[in-house]
Amino acid sequence: MKYYSTNHNSPDVSLAEAVVKGLAPDRGLYMPERIGRLPQEFFDNIADKSFHEIACTVARAFFGDDIPAADLDAIVCDTLSFPAPVVEVEPGIYSLELFHGPTLAFKDVGARFMARLLQYFIKRGDDRRNVHVLVATSGDTGSAVANGFLGVDGINVHVLYPKGKVSPIQECQFTTLGKNITAIEVDGVFDDCQRLVKSAFLDAELNDKLLLTSANSINVARFLPQAFYYFNAYAQLKKAGKADNVVICVPSGNFGNITAGLIAHRMGLPIKRFIAANNANDVFFNYLQSGVYEPKPSVATIANAMDVGDPSNFARILDLYGNDHKAITSLISGTSYSDGLIAETMADCYKRTGYMLDPHGAVGYRALKQLLMPGETGVFLETAHPAKFKDTVEAHIGTTVEIPSRLADFMKGTKQSVPMSKDFDSFKKYLAGLV
Numbered sequence: 001m002k003y004y005s006t007n008h009n010s011p012d013v014s015l016a017e018a019v020v021k022g023l024a025p026d027r028g029l030y031m032p033e034r035i036g037r038l039p040q041e042f043f044d045n046i047a048d049k050s051f052h053e054i055a056c057t058v059a060r061a062f063f064g065d066d067i068p069a070a071d072l073d074a075i076v077c078d079t080l081s082f083p084a085p086v087v088e089v090e091p092g093i094y095s096l097e098l099f100h101g102p103t104l105a106f107k108d109v110g111a112r113f114m115a116r117l118l119q120y121f122i123k124r125g126d127d128r129r130n131v132h133v134l135v136a137t138s139g140d141t142g143s144a145v146a147n148g149f150l151g152v153d154g155i156n157v158h159v160l161y162p163k164g165k166v167s168p169i170q171e172c173q174f175t176t177l178g179k180n181i182t183a184i185e186v187d188g189v190f191d192d193c194q195r196l197v198k199s200a201f202l203d204a205e206l207n208d209k210l211l212l213t214s215a216n217s218i219n220v221a222r223f224l225p226q227a228f229y230y231f232n233a234y235a236q237l238k239k240a241g242k243a244d245n246v247v248i249c250v251p252s253g254n255f256g257n258i259t260a261g262l263i264a265h266r267m268g269l270p271i272k273r274f275i276a277a278n279n280a281n282d283v284f285f286n287y288l289q290s291g292v293y294e295p296k297p298s299v300a301t302i303a304n305a306m307d308v309g310d311p312s313n314f315a316r317i318l319d320l321y322g323n324d325h326k327a328i329t330s331l332i333s334g335t336s337y338s339d340g341l342i343a344e345t346m347a348d349c350y351k352r353t354g355y356m357l358d359p360h361g362a363v364g365y366r367a368l369k370q371l372l373m374p375g376e377t378g379v380f381l382e383t384a385h386p387a388k389f390k391d392t393v394e395a396h397i398g399t400t401v402e403i404p405s406r407l408a409d410f411m412k413g414t415k416q417s418v419p420m421s422k423d424f425d426s427f428k429k430y431l432a433g434l435v
């Protein structure tokens with residue numbers, strides 16, 4: 001299978017190239033050239049299949065040309081070492097819990113899959129240089145990527161984070177791991193971290209010596225596997241006799257997660273419609289109303305993983321529907337909520353149902369409450385565990401949030417990081433020393 005750029009201004013590439021490159025040379029995002037419908041028989045029997053069986057079938061549709069089935073199945077099953085249950089919150093409204101992975105957020109699925117796929121390509125290829133993954137993080141991405149790659153042979157990960165600017169819970173998730181993961185504490189802000197990473201990718205001398213790659217969230221190997229859990233959620237609803245008129249609501253920031261759902265829909269998954277739920281960062285919501293896409297600087301909110309003012313995956317959504325605003329609005333509706341409403345939703349849902357939402361899931365839950373119509377079944381994606389946002393959640397629900405043991409284990413480890421100034425020279429010296 002070839003992958004093309006959404007900007008249609010650079011050559012089509014193989015899967016391996018799309019994964020190592022991340023972004024196309026024309027700054028477009030890679031898309032699979034074919035998105036085939038899965039056979040009706042698959043949907044007829046889906047309720048009897050396991051998460052692994054479902055995910056392997058979906059994975060073969062994308063990656064089956066490039067990777068032998070047995071190898072691909074092993075990558076899929078190793079990636080999905082945790083469940084993604086659908087839990088009823090109240091009649092007609094279900095939570096698809098995506099926080100059962102090692103770092104308690106949905107990004108674990110894509111990060112783990114990408115790590116294993118990259119390792120597979122390295123073993124198969126003849127480039128004998130060591131691979132170095134560089135990732136700049138403001139908190140959550142660093143932990144998902146670091147843990148996704150932890151212990152994966154032949155790949156070293158360097159996580160750059162701004163000193164004093166990530167929460168202690170986030171910090172311990174990438175500074176205590178050891179092995180092939182190095183945390184780099186940059187004396188600067190997130191933008192400095194990102195600039196250092198970008199400069200490294202552009203530095204010819206470094207790229208001669210080292211194979212550098214980005215594990216960015218727009219990478220096809222991080223984005224496509226997210227389709228797995230949409231199919232699995234549908235299977236669980238079907239088993240419960242609730243699979244008619246399903247509406248899926250996705251708390252969205254960079255729009256990678258919802259785009260994977262739209263791809264599942266294109267593959268024949270019987271979802272009636274989607275809701276893209278936003279916090280105060282409302283560019284997509286405005287696009288739905290007006291047909292005009294106007295990116296703007298992001299604003300900080302309590303659902304901070306969704307603070308995006310120019311969502312990268314918007315390009316993929318336009319591409320999927322041929323730039324047709326009407327086609328997009330007939331399938332996707334949107335909402336936008338202030339921090340006040342998000343906080344009120346966490347408190348109200350907990351009081352009425354006992355279900356504890358994290359700030360991102362709260363955006364999704366509220367959107368379903370607002371837009372679900374009679375006869376529809378709603379599922380929102382609970383994208384992170386409330387304990388990841390312990391202080392915010394506790395402040396609004398008035399109860400202690402228990403920290404799951406796998407999160408507490410991170411906090412017991414010894415923090416280790418390499419101090420780094422924000423000028424490129426010192427970062428370059430550090431990288432050159434890795435050869």
Ligand SMILES: *Cc1c(COP(=O)(O)O)cnc(C)c1O
Binds near residue numbers: 251
């Ligand atoms: C990344 C993230 C989101 C946003 O997902 P996108 O794919 O960027 O739309 C939502 N919630 C949480 C907890 C996240 O970490």
